[in-house]
Amino acid sequence: MASPYWVMMGIILILTPAICWLFTLHRKELRTPMSRVGQMIHDQRYYLHMAGYIVIIVWKGITDKLNEPIKGATGHWTDWVYAIEGEPVLWIQQTFENATLTSVLNFHYLFIYLFLIYVTTVYYAYTGERDMTDKVTLNYLLIYAIAVPYYLFFNVEVTSSWIPEMKALLYHDGMYTAFYVSHDPLDNAVPSLHVAIPFGILLLNWMHCRNLGIRVRDWAHYRYHVFIFANTVLFCFTILYLGIHWIVDIPLGMAVGAIGALFIHQIQPRLRNDYGSVFKGMTGKRWRNHFIVEGIATILIVALMMAAVSYQADTGDERPSFRLGPGDSTFEIVQKLDHGETVDLTLTNWHETETLQVILVISENTLEQMEVGDINWDGLAENWAVIEAGPGESIQLEVTQPRVWHLVIMHHPGEEETGVMEVKVLSDYNQDALWKAYLLSIPSLWITAWVVHRLYRMKKSGVHWLTNTPSHTWPNNGESE
Structure with a gap:
């Protein structure tokens, strides 16, 4: 069988134009002529999006390289998860197991997941959706960043490593074994990014439509939204069936996706300078307010992580x-x-x-x-x-x-x-x-604190929680981001 790299390249070459063509059949005017693609990339600064994907590849490599060396200190929490939910995933696997389904879901779990992350950015760029192109690119970058402390400090083994008779249908299978041994520590079960990232896309779609004042079903990209939804549902089944994730990983993945989507939805207009410069409205006092509130929250979460490390050392x-x-x-x-x-x-x-x-x-x-x-x-x-x-x-x-x-x-x-x-x-x-693991976790902790702080400030100011305008534009409000 061909290596995963060449399989992925083949999928990109074949399915990218197919997806862009299929989901614009009903609205051909949305398509960007090939002669204008280069100009579009330049005008919309999409080269920064390409750089973002490189950043996350490097970031993931650094994180994965830390996972095993710190494992002796951070331990794992699999016994806690097992005590909560037991073995229903074993019933799921044994009920539905057959060779054909396993082959299809193995392919879907690896290749279609990676393809969806990439092609969603391309699709929105191709159809002229500048804001959504920004958001789905940030979705991959930031949701992974949010998950880092959970992967490093709250390890949970995959179900096939813990539940007797549970088969590792993905990890013990030739080509997939070779790929995942070098790309997956097998103890990053909580949360599931196969749920978090597509769920984040679904939330971003919904919030975008709310801002436009339309229902998702009336949106020009509703069919693509349904396509993402269908794959998300399939991922939820796949991660349980293949002997990878626990059921609790699904709601936790959705929570991580929601935090990331809220942050991206609210910060993207500033990054695009839609309301002035990125830091317009910021004063020394307001900087201090953010630094104190979000800094204290970050320190408290770091203290919680240290307590978790101490507990693992004792037990x-x-x-x-x-x-x-x-x-x-x-x-x-x-x-x-x-x-x-x-x-x-x-x-x-x-x-x-x-x-x-x-x-x-x-x-x-x-x-x-x-x-x-x-x-x-x-x-x-x-x-x-x-x-x-x-x-x-x-x-x-x-x-x-x-x-x-x-x-x-x-x-x-x-x-x-x-x-x-x-x-x-x-x-x-x-x-x-x-210490490197703590440093890598800080962006996640700050993003989480920022989202909670923002929601509190919006409620206090009487602003709807889905509003994504910078706070210096809020009526009768002197705050700023």
Whole structure:
């Protein structure tokens, strides 16, 4: 099968013109002639939008590189989520599982999701919707930024790593395994950006129409709105079915999407200079007001994050990292190292009677043994050394090989009656990276505080909460952003 990169390029080349053509069939006058595309990009400064996508790719890379090194300090909260909702996602998977559906949803989860993020910006630009082009571009950039502290400090393992018998239909499947090992730590389950980002687009569409004084169904882009809605609903099912997300990830993803959409809806007119310069109306007093209120709120949330880290430090020894049913296999990712870096791993078998089996292997060497949610343990064991840890015993591993991704594959060899095997994994990357995680989280905390502060000020001033004009334009109001 072709690599994910070339599949994505093919989708972009084929489906981009198809989407733009299909959803403008009823309003052909909205189309931008190809001869004017270059001028449009220049006049509307859409080159900044392109730069925004580059920024988020770099930002995500930095965030992902921090995830594993700080994991020993931040721990995870999977047991809390499991205690709240139990195993209904297992019923969903077992009820609907079939090979064809799995293949379709795997493709949809990876490729259509990425394509929707990109093509929505292109579609709105192509149809002359300057404001919506701005907003959906910011939607991807800022919603990811808002999610950063949750991913770094409130880790939750994917359902297939925690619920026995839950299959990793996406992560244990050849090409998808290779892609996600290098792009997804597998403990960023809460919140779901597959819900947050398209839900943010839906909210932005709705708020835009409210500003225009029309219903969404009367909007020229209503058909495209329905297209996004249908994909959002499908994403909600997909993330549960494939063994990725928990049910609680859906409302939490919607909450993150709502915060991002409100911020974008209200800040975009300032960024476009529709009401004067970006900082028009700002005075020293008003700057101080924002700095004090939103700064204090940000500090309080940072204190909450520090408390969470402290709690994990005090209770981490009581919490397993993985739970395997009899015959189950799963893996821990060891991220790519630079020259001179090392990772020290300790795996402890908490089962009372059964032996834990472990293989340490470069991820690229495992792809043929992963198919449709299953790891072929026997096939791996024929080619790679198996290390065993008896009940209560630990295994010490050291990874030093640079520039490749490694997998620590764990297997529960027991029979059905032996029950669940809990495994504790400690990964020491020998790095002090926690302070970087706090710094990366500040934009998210400030955005959240800004939105809450703005809503409070709007209510106090008697302004409707959907108003997106800068506050210096509010009637009888001396405030400013």
